[in-house]
Amino acid sequence: MKKTLHKLAAIVLCVAVLAGSLFFSLERVRAEGEGGQGKQKEGTERVPETEQAENTGDGQEDGTVQSAGNVEIAAPYAILMEASTGQVIFEKDSRTRRSPASITKIMTLLLIFDSLKAGSIRLDDAVTTSAHARSMGGSQVFLEEGEVQTVDTLIKCITVASGNDASVAMAEHIAGTEEEFVAMMNRRAESLGMSDTHFEDCCGLTNSDNHYTTARDVALMSRALITEYPEIYQYTKIWMEDITHTTRKGSSQFTLSSTNKLLKQYPYTTGLKTGSTAKAKYCLSATANKDGIDLIAVVMAAPDYKIRFQDAMKLLNYGFAVSSLYTDENKDALTARTVKGGVADEAAIIYREAFRYLDIGGHDVSQIKKEILLPVEVEAPVRKGDIAGRAVYILDGKEIGSVDILFDEDVEKATYRDYVKKVFRIFF
Numbered sequence: 001m002k003k004t005l006h007k008l009a010a011i012v013l014c015v016a017v018l019a020g021s022l023f024f025s026l027e028r029v030r031a032e033g034e035g036g037q038g039k040q041k042e043g044t045e046r047v048p049e050t051e052q053a054e055n056t057g058d059g060q061e062d063g064t065v066q067s068a069g070n071v072e073i074a075a076p077y078a079i080l081m082e083a084s085t086g087q088v089i090f091e092k093d094s095r096t097r098r099s100p101a102s103i104t105k106i107m108t109l110l111l112i113f114d115s116l117k118a119g120s121i122r123l124d125d126a127v128t129t130s131a132h133a134r135s136m137g138g139s140q141v142f143l144e145e146g147e148v149q150t151v152d153t154l155i156k157c158i159t160v161a162s163g164n165d166a167s168v169a170m171a172e173h174i175a176g177t178e179e180e181f182v183a184m185m186n187r188r189a190e191s192l193g194m195s196d197t198h199f200e201d202c203c204g205l206t207n208s209d210n211h212y213t214t215a216r217d218v219a220l221m222s223r224a225l226i227t228e229y230p231e232i233y234q235y236t237k238i239w240m241e242d243i244t245h246t247t248r249k250g251s252s253q254f255t256l257s258s259t260n261k262l263l264k265q266y267p268y269t270t271g272l273k274t275g276s277t278a279k280a281k282y283c284l285s286a287t288a289n290k291d292g293i294d295l296i297a298v299v300m301a302a303p304d305y306k307i308r309f310q311d312a313m314k315l316l317n318y319g320f321a322v323s324s325l326y327t328d329e330n331k332d333a334l335t336a337r338t339v340k341g342g343v344a345d346e347a348a349i350i351y352r353e354a355f356r357y358l359d360i361g362g363h364d365v366s367q368i369k370k371e372i373l374l375p376v377e378v379e380a381p382v383r384k385g386d387i388a389g390r391a392v393y394i395l396d397g398k399e400i401g402s403v404d405i406l407f408d409e410d411v412e413k414a415t416y417r418d419y420v421k422k423v424f425r426i427f428f
Contacts, residue, residue: 073314075092076093076300077092080318082296082358083295089319090318094216094219097212102204103275104204106222108167110225113225124150125173132178133166143157146248155170160257160258182199186198188221196216222273226270260286266288266313268288271285281301282304282307282308283298286299286312286313293325297312299315325358325365326365327355334351339380344411348408349407355401363395370391374405381412386406388406389404
């Protein structure tokens with residue numbers, strides 16, 4: 001009986017080995033016939049996973065410009081941008097280098113929030129004012145040397161009252177010196193594609209010709225601030241707030257009053273920053289939200305402080321009038337792809353990101369369709385993060401943008417041993 005069982009087991013083992021060899025040989029022949037390892041099968045299937053998409057993702061390239069029709073502004077340099085897509089709706093000499101005055105502080109704030117995110121500082125950190133910070137002129141909140149304030153309070157001093165002294169105090173707290181902080185500002189500007197920007201201080205008080213930016217670059221750093229750190233609105237929406245100065249002389253109250261008059265003049269205002277010097281004239285980066293659309297209007301070198309606000313409102317009104325934003329968060333489930341010659345028979349897939357499309361041409365964005373373009377099958381190996389296909393968005397018969405679909409797991413190429421295991425699973 002034992003001999004019979006041994007013989008039976010040996011026969012089964014031989015059958016499994018032979019079957020595995022046959023599987024392995026067939027897979028190798030087929031792979032060679034189709035052009036080798038890792039190649040997708042010719043012929044991509046067009047699968048309408050979702051008949052009609054909800055708007056999402058960056059569907060357009062930055063820099064697309066729409067004529068502003070009858071909109072006329074007095075400021076010589078301006079730009080209007082939609083924040084989620086980065087699409088430019090209007091611009092007027094937006095790449096001319098100008099002194100930015102205190103809208104420089106947008107970059108200072110961006111680095112402050114970068115540091116908060118990184119955990120290198122906290123909102124309740126105690127910041128001590130240096131003699132250098134206390135010496136700042138221009139717009140200030142009158143910090144005394146040795147005075148201690150929290151990071152949270154100093155952010156308010158910068159966003160609401162445009163305090164130069166508060167900006168320098170924060171720069172020194174983060175980087176040790178203002179000079180090193182300015183170097184960080186220039187590196188961050190470069191990372192954002194701000195090719196026409198160079199900073200020499202952290203607050204914009206300098207008169208140096210080597211401290212410059214453009215309306216376009218201001219829009220880029222404004223966009224980074226409000227999209228990466230929407231919590232900035234908790235500060236930029238403040239109209240008035242009291243802080244307490246505590247020094248050797250005792251304690252006293254000081255009222256911060258917003259320099260952004262749009263908070264009272266324009267109902268959709270969310271921020272962001274004003275600036276003015278004799279050299280820069282009157283500047284403003286204004287942010288506003290209406291019906292889920294975030295706009296950024298940058299005005300530089302306006303002839304007086306009232307006109308910068310009037311110009312910004314004209315641009316924002318125009319932008320909201322012509323803009324329709326389509327978004328698709330791409331949360332729908334995608335069907336795993338078949339993997340040939342792999343350890344596993346299929347691989348999960350996901351969208352790379354959401355999709356957003358800004359229409360300023362009067363089209364009905366509810367008619368946007370989404371189509372999923374994926375191969376019927378792929379060859380092993382596949383790697384997590386590799387592109388599997390695309391989700392394509394179509395309006396009026398034209399492609400308006402797409403989002404990559406990625407593999408969400410690794411699938412290794414099967415070996416001889418893997419094929420033997422598969423045969424055993426089939427038989428047993």
